[in-house]
Amino acid sequence: MWRHPTARIGYSMSDKEKLNKVAAYEKAIAEKYGEEAVKNPRSNWDENKEKEYLAQMKELYRKEAINNTFQEKIDVNGIKVSKKLFNRDSLEHCPVCFSFMKKTTDDVCLIKYECCHKCYVQYVEDREERWQKGWRPNNENNQK
C-alpha cells in the first residue's frame, strides 16, 4: 500500500524547506476541502475524502518528484522521489506521544503542529499559541 510522504517529513529539513512543504500541502488540502479543513483538522473526514486526499497527495508528490529532476531519485512503491527527502529521519511516530501516525487527520496535524491528531486534541486545540511557542507535554523547560 502506498504511504504518502508527509508521514516522513523529518526535523532535519531546513525551516524554509519545511515551510514551503507545509504551505504546499496546506494549499492542496485547502483547494480540495476548503479552508476549514486546514484550520480545523477535526472537520469531518469521510472515507471518500480520505481517498481523494491520498490520491491528491500522491499526485502532488509525483509532480514535486518530477520537479526535482536533478536530484538523485529512489523508487518508493513505484514512485520516484528525491533521495534527499528519504534520507531524513522517518517520522512515522508522533514525536510527542510516539503512537503510530495512521490517519489523514494525523498527517494534517503533523504538518501543522508536529504531533498526531490525538495530541492535537489533547494539547494544542484552543491553546495553539502556547504550542507554537514551543510548549510540549513532559518538557521541563515549559513556561507555565
Ligand SMILES: [Zn+2]
Ligand atoms: Zn501524539
